[in-house]
Amino acid sequence: MSTMHWGYLDAGNLAGIYYEQSQLDMAILHYKQAINCDSTFIEAYNNLGNALKDAGHTLKDAGHYRSCFALQPNHPQALSSLGSIYMDCNMMSVPASFYKATLAVTTGISAPFNNLAIIYKQQFTNLKYSKVEIDEVRFEWAE
Template sequence: MDSGDLNRALQYYKEAVKLKPAFPEAYLNLGNIYKALAMPQEAIVCYQRAVQTRPNYPVALGNLASTYYERGQLDLAIHHYKQAIAYDQRFVEAYNNLGNALKDVGRVDEAIQCYNQCLTLQPNHPQALTNLGNIYMEWNMVGAAASYYKATLAVTTGLSAPFNNLAVIYKQQVVLWCSIFCFFFWEITWKLYLVTMRFYGLIHWQLMDL
């Protein structure tokens, strides 16, 4: 939808809420349009009005939380994601997005719980799989990270992060094996050198006796 279509839709929804002020769906859609037009503060006001007219509106709460998250207001984002989940305990995207916000404020264990809950509801959720892989990658648990990245690629090839991070893991493994090979090669070469020098010394000593 181009900006012209968005602006026309904006006018229609404004008219709708003017005619029916207690119209939560119209406020939700109006907020979505403001967000698409890069007007986040106006979007927040609309989502808040949607929640005021229908307090148990998980989609509006989730969109409000996402807008706060994009503005870096992480505490507000976490609060509203939790509210959305309280009203809809099967809100898959809210669990994943709450995990992202919790991870960003350093509450990684809680983030993992959210990603796992997301996967309980939708086992093939690619973002949750990737997000778990990223955490284990940061913890240098490359085996666990690789398993989550592979699981992501089994359900989608539309995310670049799993490809990139798997490449990093495999590169690290190649470097590790090369380092091990070089170490043992050096050890064997050094020992052969010592044996050779001892043998040479023994021959030299025997020749001196002659």
């Protein structure tokens, strides 16, 4: 009987399969194995953070995204994911900077545009303008 040696890509691919099947505990385990095999496997750090976030470990996943930055500053998916973590924690002043940083390094991700719009809408609504004041602003914009 031969011994099978799993490489970091094999562990990462298996983790991706588990992740797609919503078997998050198994996905997390295999992403960690992939990182143990290759500590420079950037996507494994990002995907581990996503799996931990989806499993409800919002405080634990930020470190894995930060590991992406150590290997590749301005990693677009990690920037966007960190923005989402802060947004989920309702810390609206923080995620906007991550989404803006994401858009500065890539245009291929739509989530930062959407999430910035949500943040700006919430900030505008929270200004507590009266209905008359909001209607006046709308009228001025229409002109």
